[in-house]
Amino acid sequence: MCEDTIAAISTPLGEGGIGIIKISGPEAVSIAGKVFKPKRGGWDGEKSHTLVYGHIYDSHTGQAVDEVLVSCMKAPYTYTREDVVEINCHGGIVPLRKVLELVLAEGARMAEPGEFSKRAFLNGRLDLAQAESIIDVIRSKTEDGLKIAVSQLKGDLSLKIDELKKRLLGILAQVEANIDFPDENLEEATGSNIIISSEELLKEIKKMVIESEAGIVYREGIRAAIIGKPNVGKSSLLNAVLKQKRAIVTDIPGTTRDVIEEIVNIRGIPLRIIDTAGLHKTDDLVEKIGVERTKEMIEQADLVLLVLDAAIGLSDQDFEIIDSIGEKKSLVLVNKVDVKKSIINQGDLDRLAGGRPVLWISAEQGTGLDKMEEVIVEMVLGGQIVRSDTLLVANIRHKQALEKAACYLEEAVSGVKSMFPVDIVAIDLRAAWEALGEITGSTVTEDLIDRIFKDFCIGK
Amino acid sequence: MVYSAGNYDVIVVGAGHAGCEAGLAAARMGCRTLVITLNMDNVALMPCNPAVGGPAKGHLVREVDALGGEIGLNTDRASIQMRLLNIGKGPAVQALRAQTDKKHYQISMKRVLEGQENLDLKQALAERLLIEKGKICGVLTSTGAIFKAEAIVVTAGTYLKGRIVIGDLSFPGGPNGQFPSVGLSDSLSELGVRMGRFKTGTPPRVDQKSIDFSKMSIQPGDEKPYQFSFVSPFVEREQMPCWLTYTTEETNRIIRENLHRSPLFTGSIQSQGPRYCPSIETKVVRFSDKPAHQVFIEPEGKDTAEMYVQGMSTSLPEDVQLAMLRTLPGMEKVEMMRAGYAIEYDYVFPGQLKLSLETKIIPGLFTAGQINGTSGYEEAAAQGIIAGINAALFTKNREPFILKRSQAYIGVMIDDLVTKEIDEPYRMLTSRAEYRLLLRQDNADLRLTEMGYEIGLVSKERYETYIRKQKLVEEERSRLERTVVPVSADTKKILGEINGAGLPQQGITLAGLLRRPEVSYGDLLLLPMSHPDLPEEVREQVKIQVKYEGYIKKQQSQAERIKRLEEKKLPTDIDYRKVKGLSMEAMEKMENIKPVSIGQAGRIAGVTPADLSVLLIFLEQNRRNKNRNHS
Numbered sequence A: 001m002c003e004d005t006i007a008a009i010s011t012p013l014g015e016g017g018i019g020i021i022k023i024s025g026p027e028a029v030s031i032a033g034k035v036f037k038p039k040r041g042g043w044d045g046e047k048s049h050t051l052v053y054g055h056i057y058d059s060h061t062g063q064a065v066d067e068v069l070v071s072c073m074k075a076p077y078t079y080t081r082e083d084v085v086e087i088n089c090h091g092g093i094v095p096l097r098k099v100l101e102l103v104l105a106e107g108a109r110m111a112e113p114g115e116f117s118k119r120a121f122l123n124g125r126l127d128l129a130q131a132e133s134i135i136d137v138i139r140s141k142t143e144d145g146l147k148i149a150v151s152q153l154k155g156d157l158s159l160k161i162d163e164l165k166k167r168l169l170g171i172l173a174q175v176e177a178n179i180d181f182p183d184e185n186l187e188e189a190t191g192s193n194i195i196i197s198s199e200e201l202l203k204e205i206k207k208m209v210i211e212s213e214a215g216i217v218y219r220e221g222i223r224a225a226i227i228g229k230p231n232v233g234k235s236s237l238l239n240a241v242l243k244q245k246r247a248i249v250t251d252i253p254g255t256t257r258d259v260i261e262e263i264v265n266i267r268g269i270p271l272r273i274i275d276t277a278g279l280h281k282t283d284d285l286v287e288k289i290g291v292e293r294t295k296e297m298i299e300q301a302d303l304v305l306l307v308l309d310a311a312i313g314l315s316d317q318d319f320e321i322i323d324s325i326g327e328k329k330s331l332v333l334v335n336k337v338d339v340k341k342s343i344i345n346q347g348d349l350d351r352l353a354g355g356r357p358v359l360w361i362s363a364e365q366g367t368g369l370d371k372m373e374e375v376i377v378e379m380v381l382g383g384q385i386v387r388s389d390t391l392l393v394a395n396i397r398h399k400q401a402l403e404k405a406a407c408y409l410e411e412a413v414s415g416v417k418s419m420f421p422v423d424i425v426a427i428d429l430r431a432a433w434e435a436l437g438e439i440t441g442s443t444v445t446e447d448l449i450d451r452i453f454k455d456f457c458i459g460k
Numbered sequence B: 001m002v003y004s005a006g007n008y009d010v011i012v013v014g015a016g017h018a019g020c021e022a023g024l025a026a027a028r029m030g031c032r033t034l035v036i037t038l039n040m041d042n043v044a045l046m047p048c049n050p051a052v053g054g055p056a057k058g059h060l061v062r063e064v065d066a067l068g069g070e071i072g073l074n075t076d077r078a079s080i081q082m083r084l085l086n087i088g089k090g091p092a093v094q095a096l097r098a099q100t101d102k103k104h105y106q107i108s109m110k111r112v113l114e115g116q117e118n119l120d121l122k123q124a125l126a127e128r129l130l131i132e133k134g135k136i137c138g139v140l141t142s143t144g145a146i147f148k149a150e151a152i153v154v155t156a157g158t159y160l161k162g163r164i165v166i167g168d169l170s171f172p173g174g175p176n177g178q179f180p181s182v183g184l185s186d187s188l189s190e191l192g193v194r195m196g197r198f199k200t201g202t203p204p205r206v207d208q209k210s211i212d213f214s215k216m217s218i219q220p221g222d223e224k225p226y227q228f229s230f231v232s233p234f235v236e237r238e239q240m241p242c243w244l245t246y247t248t249e250e251t252n253r254i255i256r257e258n259l260h261r262s263p264l265f266t267g268s269i270q271s272q273g274p275r276y277c278p279s280i281e282t283k284v285v286r287f288s289d290k291p292a293h294q295v296f297i298e299p300e301g302k303d304t305a306e307m308y309v310q311g312m313s314t315s316l317p318e319d320v321q322l323a324m325l326r327t328l329p330g331m332e333k334v335e336m337m338r339a340g341y342a343i344e345y346d347y348v349f350p351g352q353l354k355l356s357l358e359t360k361i362i363p364g365l366f367t368a369g370q371i372n373g374t375s376g377y378e379e380a381a382a383q384g385i386i387a388g389i390n391a392a393l394f395t396k397n398r399e400p401f402i403l404k405r406s407q408a409y410i411g412v413m414i415d416d417l418v419t420k421e422i423d424e425p426y427r428m429l430t431s432r433a434e435y436r437l438l439l440r441q442d443n444a445d446l447r448l449t450e451m452g453y454e455i456g457l458v459s460k461e462r463y464e465t466y467i468r469k470q471k472l473v474e475e476e477r478s479r480l481e482r483t484v485v486p487v488s489a490d491t492k493k494i495l496g497e498i499n500g501a502g503l504p505q506q507g508i509t510l511a512g513l514l515r516r517p518e519v520s521y522g523d524l525l526l527l528p529m530s531h532p533d534l535p536e537e538v539r540e541q542v543k544i545q546v547k548y549e550g551y552i553k554k555q556q557s558q559a560e561r562i563k564r565l566e567e568k569k570l571p572t573d574i575d576y577r578k579v580k581g582l583s584m585e586a587m588e589k590m591e592n593i594k595p596v597s598i599g600q601a602g603r604i605a606g607v608t609p610a611d612l613s614v615l616l617i618f619l620e621q622n623r624r625n626k627n628r629n630h631s
Ligand SMILES: Nc1nc2c(ncn2[C@@H]2O[C@H](COP(=O)(O)OP(=O)(O)OP(=O)(O)O)[C@@H](O)[C@H]2O)c(=O)[nH]1
Pocket: A228, A229, A230, A231, A232, A233, A234, A235, A236, A237, A248, A249, A250, A251, A252, A253, A254, A255, A256, A257, A276, A277, A278, A279, A335, A336, A337, A338, A339, A361, A362, A363, A364, A365
């Protein structure tokens, strides 16, 4: 079957930030060759089922992006029965994403949900029993993707894209109305009109590309919930990180009763930091609700900061709390190290932490906070803390679409400048619109025709 | 009394623009063909504007011509003005438009039908379609005649249950004072064909001698008129001008004050009319800030004083029509000869058709033209020829003839009709074609002559002319690509004189030079080297192919990619309700439309890429299950 070449992050980031990018299709080997330089010898992709060590390079900057192991498997003895290349990346989320983008830039297409399995099945690799589960994946992942698209559609990004699309459609409709109704004496879209509008759009799209470059982590931030028993200094920690007195701090347990959320930028990464009500058994209704909310916050968080009080030591309750964190990424922070004497037993602490990093801090004095930030940043960039996969994928798709749109707009501008007629320029304008339309899933023809009749008085 | 009146291979019901092409195509392909019309004096009637062509529509005419159809030739015969439109806007969208002499158009088209071997033309009102074993087998006329045939093409235009509306007046009728056709519509419904209702309209016609043309601006034809047909003999024809005037504040006032008498606003007309052809009352209401609307006064022919008032389509009462006409500069004393009117009519939801224009439910029954929800003579003719061809192929048990979207506007139109749910009369627009640069009017012959020849519509002689032209084009292209421009003082001087063209770098070819925006093909001929003496259309072709090569290639490769999806066929007997994993919307639409390929399925609104993946897996599941059962 003659298909195009697809690529995707096939294994989400695991411990130590290892992720795999899988490429499948007739061009897989040659595309890999364009971004990968082996440590020794050249990449010919001749030999099947080999593993080669080397680096991924960005050909624009000439810089190494990540240190990788690349495996090359030639058809037909592969999962999809097509040529398959897998790039094992080590550098964490940022390089992983960058590698995928480079692969896409060399001509691979971002795989649809379930597409590798789909190809495997269509090429006779999987048996009938597996077909249904593939359909399930296609359906559910697509729906996840849709949910995310919808949630983003409410966001600034999609409002922005809608606005860009509207403006682009405005120029296009003007061009097309004049082409299809030459006798109507409509206002012409002159070359300089087209250049001015296209360049304005270009500027904005390019800005969006740069913004999205930083990635989803940078744009949306990661959610860190501060939890712990009452009075351990959670609100104090929030204030210390924010460097302002945001939350009320008293020595009365149960001061914070609702969730307080603030964004703070640590080393370029926005941290959505959430102070919660202290966790304990209570009969007070308001406090009870606060505790419930805290549990919700733990669920939604990407990272949990468990605060202990060095002055009062560990209790059963701390062990209960840490159980409720479960598998979620977390740090154990022993607060109030400035007090004379810690009564925390090291053995108990190790047992409680169970391998989680433990840091000693003082929210009041600010000690240990630098180290804490460093550890958090490392966890994020190292890929131990990731936003959900689909979100990441949606983000890469958006960026690709934006870049494509920008590229077509540039061609439209250069087309006008080299005096190509409008019907040629319209091809690029239309393609630019379609690239933006990929994000929201719309196609141009009907929208365009509607717009022509909305904007222009046409008819005999 | 019912009697048996004759046996044919193909019967065409209706002799409008679709019917004429359908009948001629079937007869020319060797089928014994009957064309029936409800009025022998109205063959190829142009009930609306006296013009053929324009952007996209002109493209359709050229395509029909290249396939061996008649509309191009006949328009050339009847033309009284030719204009090439969109000259500065690029090769893809240049389009020819003709003003035609309506009577001449009818008479000469009728002559062609009468002179066509294998074709009988008869006056009869088709009353009922006859079915035998689920297949079409003939028609019964209102006088009791039964004509039998294996295939029938219904091209009933806007006649089906036509209703004319002028102000508060409304009566059953076809266009232009004709009878409506009622029985045929009921007969189609009884056979299970679902019908909808559309509306269209036409402006008043006025008396030439009552117009003061000195107050209008003149719109002459081109000095060097082109022709529609690739094979029309060149004939010097006198060209008649059109005239341009405008509506005034006064026109707007009269219309606004009489909106309560407009059927469009009183609710007397409910059906959807075309947005591209709105009535003047709609324009005044929708674009109320526009002080003046253009109005073209066009001659209806050489032997008549009737003038067509383009831009004033209306269903206002007659007295209002006259009053508003008299507010236009130059029309102060105008006399109206025919009033404008709106017409409502039944149409067949075209989603019920195959890409061959055969109905899905009744083998052998085809529909073409306005009955399929389109508007325009050109759209009708284009469907007519395809339906005629496929009716003929049907009788010969041959595969249907289907043009792809990347091959012709005809392909775009029929795919749209069959795949998209249209909600207004469909008009061809260049913006509907995604491969516009491939579907130029200049290359319609290169795209389609060969196919026309293969199905037996294009004569050997014409085919050979095409082959010669193609050869000349190829040779000239390769000459331009090969020939290096000599760097001499002479060439430098000549190139310097060409507006802004710099000196050629060492080794530039003629083609390279031509790709520069400021260099024209004519400029190349100035260079001191020997140039072959070539016909104008060959030069034009070479110029476009070389100058826009990059973009043309891009569209070709896009089309190539899509082609793979078109080649993945979907059996038409799939029960989509049983395909697990399809979205609800996709399932319903696919069940309705029964697309023939994954490509077509992808164009159905509401069908997502995920749905297509699910379908592909389903097909593979089926295939393996079948294999398993066989072994
Ligand atoms: N010595 C010392 N005291 C601290 C430190 N951090 C917080 N405290 C004190 O501990 C008490 C409780 O601090 P909060 O920040 O209100 O504690 P909390 O965990 O938010 O308490 P609740 O909202 O009631 O759950 C206050 O009196 C703080 O001044 C620290 O690092 N050192």
